[in-house]
Amino acid sequence: MSLRFNYRxxxxxxxRAMMSLEQHTAGRGSDKLLTELVKIRVSQLNGCAFCLDMHAKDLLKLGDYQDKLLLVTVWREAPIFTDKERALLELAEAVTHISEAGVPHDVYEKVREHFSEEEFVDWIMAINTINCWNRLAISTGMYPGASL
Structure with missing residues (x-):
């Protein structure tokens, strides 16, 4: 594998624009576990090995979350995820695949059981940010271990 070019x-x-968005979204979310789970799931859906590698490592730095890391691809069938985590993972999938069905009302309602409208917007922004990072990384040929 080879990096196409260093977009930075x-x-x-x-x-700098992407970093500004990243800093904004990072500053809004207080739950680092939820943030990393969202980044991992979106990166899996998009097939971004670079971001998946980075955020899997970031999740493991937060504590003993190996089971969640291993099961996040099948979160619907894994009882270790909380209702709050499930709602957010479902939202992350809906936003990532937004052209397929939008964000269904039941998904919105599940998320709103746990988050305010302002927090809902924060999560949409966080999901959009990781989607954008994924697209940058994939388009420029980034891979785990690629040095910039």
Missing amino acids: AVNAPAF
């Missing part, structure tokens, strides 16, 4: 160096303003 080639277009520093675009990278």
